[in-house]
Amino acid sequence: LRSRDAQFDEFVLGSSPRLMRLSYLLVGDREAAEDLLQDVLERLYVAWPRVGNPEAYARQALANASANRWRWRSRRREVELTQEHHPAVPGPEPSGRDALLAALATLPAGQRATVVLRFFEDLSVEETANALNCSTGTVKSQTARALPKLRELLNTEEHCR
Amino acid sequence: MTHDLTTLMREATDGLQPPPDLLAVVRRGGRRRLARRRSATGALALLAALAVPVAVVGAGSEDTTSATTASFAGPLGDGRTHGNLAEDDRYLAEIKAVWSAWRNSHPWREQYSKAAGDVRVLWAGTTPAGPAALLAQQIDVPHGIGGITGGTRDAHAYIGTGADGPRVAHATFSVDGRMPQAWYVDPAHRVLAVVDSGRQRGITYRWEYEPNGTARRTFAPLKFTDGISIAVLPDGIDRYTVHVADLPFRTHGDLVGIANVELDGEAARLGLHWNDPARQMHLLLPIGDAEQAIGSARDTRTAQRVASEVQDALDANTHQAALTTHLQDWIVYGRTHDGRQVRVFERQLDNDPARLYALLDGDLLDYGPIDRAAALPVQVDLPDGVGWIVAQYGADLEYRTASSGWTDAGRDAALLPASATAARVVTSERTAIIPLG
Numbered sequence: 001l002r003s004r005d006a007q008f009d010e011f012v013l014g015s016s017p018r019l020m021r022l023s024y025l026l027v028g029d030r031e032a033a034e035d036l037l038q039d040v041l042e043r044l045y046v047a048w049p050r051v052g053n054p055e056a057y058a059r060q061a062l063a064n065a066s067a068n069r070w071r072w073r074s075r076r077r078e079v080e081l082t083q084e085h086h087p088a089v090p091g092p093e094p095s096g097r098d099a100l101l102a103a104l105a106t107l108p109a110g111q112r113a114t115v116v117l118r119f120f121e122d123l124s125v126e127e128t129a130n131a132l133n134c135s136t137g138t139v140k141s142q143t144a145r146a147l148p149k150l151r152e153l154l155n156t157e158e159h160c161r
Numbered sequence: 162m163t164h165d166l167t168t169l170m171r172e173a174t175d176g177l178q179p180p181p182d183l184l185a186v187v188r189r190g191g192r193r194r195l196a197r198r199r200s201a202t203g204a205l206a207l208l209a210a211l212a213v214p215v216a217v218v219g220a221g222s223e224d225t226t227s228a229t230t231a232s233f234a235g236p237l238g239d240g241r242t243h244g245n246l247a248e249d250d251r252y253l254a255e256i257k258a259v260w261s262a263w264r265n266s267h268p269w270r271e272q273y274s275k276a277a278g279d280v281r282v283l284w285a286g287t288t289p290a291g292p293a294a295l296l297a298q299q300i301d302v303p304h305g306i307g308g309i310t311g312g313t314r315d316a317h318a319y320i321g322t323g324a325d326g327p328r329v330a331h332a333t334f335s336v337d338g339r340m341p342q343a344w345y346v347d348p349a350h351r352v353l354a355v356v357d358s359g360r361q362r363g364i365t366y367r368w369e370y371e372p373n374g375t376a377r378r379t380f381a382p383l384k385f386t387d388g389i390s391i392a393v394l395p396d397g398i399d400r401y402t403v404h405v406a407d408l409p410f411r412t413h414g415d416l417v418g419i420a421n422v423e424l425d426g427e428a429a430r431l432g433l434h435w436n437d438p439a440r441q442m443h444l445l446l447p448i449g450d451a452e453q454a455i456g457s458a459r460d461t462r463t464a465q466r467v468a469s470e471v472q473d474a475l476d477a478n479t480h481q482a483a484l485t486t487h488l489q490d491w492i493v494y495g496r497t498h499d500g501r502q503v504r505v506f507e508r509q510l511d512n513d514p515a516r517l518y519a520l521l522d523g524d525l526l527d528y529g530p531i532d533r534a535a536a537l538p539v540q541v542d543l544p545d546g547v548g549w550i551v552a553q554y555g556a557d558l559e560y561r562t563a564s565s566g567w568t569d570a571g572r573d574a575a576l577l578p579a580s581a582t583a584a585r586v587v588t589s590e591r592t593a594i595i596p597l598g
Contacts, residue, residue: 008191034180038183038190045192
């Protein structure tokens, strides 16, 4: 049997890039996302022997922390998204990323977590409900409230999924 | 839209990598937490061995995020109907009919319409708002409807009383055995039914604020009768400020979900709204020579540093039982005439009115609820005769003492001498004179 540390290391090395992206979308700020991910992974280390699905555990913990823990919610406003000492994330045009983050920032934390889990993590309604510890009806209503706002702010076209 | 949203999210985070030292940092932090936990558990075990028998419920379960709650592991899971209406066949038939009608008429009826089993009445009883009940039924959910995974699922219906008799207050499918464990029986949300899980549960109606800035909740243990506890909200208590939790309360993970309350987006923002919501940092209002001594209000790093000081002080003094918190985006900052660092700001917990705080050289002070309609909503009489901090965003400020006329104090926020007897607040709309002290 591999040691606890070896298993944990393998998980962190394999999953942390994806979890970092999830954390970033949940809190909208790189530094806060790193802090949040670090906190969750430390808790995961403690819970490791009892965790059946570490990916699900980490996802749930990130979502709950961002949606329910006020410190992340309030701290996200402290940082300019374009400040110099946070290097730009490579990938899309900065304007597209900034527009997305600005649009997500207009949502209450629960709505934000809901749409990120549904449409970034591609979770079902009930998987999202499970991750956020709420009812499926709440997930649906949060999604229904969030999408029109995002649609308006991002000016995206309607597509069926 | 959703396709585009998925693409946008993936593009926006493409290439984003965690810090290179993440693994080392979390292993170090994890080991530290583990060591603390073992130490704490060992101490509890020792106490238990030396003293009277102690129930160490949940000792060491520091991480509650992965904990699952069996849907009816408590008294309601024994297969019979509980409550004082358990033998009332007329009421039981009525609520089953209401539930059936709801399933077949609800906008999501495609999910709920195909019953896979009989309705089980877990509890039916009287409450001060009328009769109530909790039902469970297996439902065959079609694949591909509303994102619910198809198959046989457990649905739960929370029955209350409306103007026309029994009504479905809420219904949901449980996930991994988890479901909301409480519901408001009446449309006015004054009577709350809480399910007995077999663990001790408590309810809290309000925050308690202390002059030293501490904010806490006290959970009063609930008394369960035949599987349910009924709580009537005191007058003036807002449903969004009521919380139920498993005891002992430690973290947000101990809070119990209430079926027919959606917290997010519902809490009113009761602060001063001085900052532009689109602005991604706090509005800093310097007093005295703060900009020289500490940094420009327009500088992001200054905003971060000042906001972190405030947040850390609040973190250290606040109970974890808040579902919503607004740190309302503005902070007066600077130094007093004797060189002490001072910050003044507001903070709202749940649906309570926003309150005014000062942080003076690390000491947090609570100045009570903010009067949003006041001409001078921020009036902080600092201790030790240090002076007054006053603020009204967008206003020109002046003050006078017993021996002097009006003196200009600048705009937005000011540190006034302790001898100030009145402040004058001049905006484009009005001029007001506010006595101090």
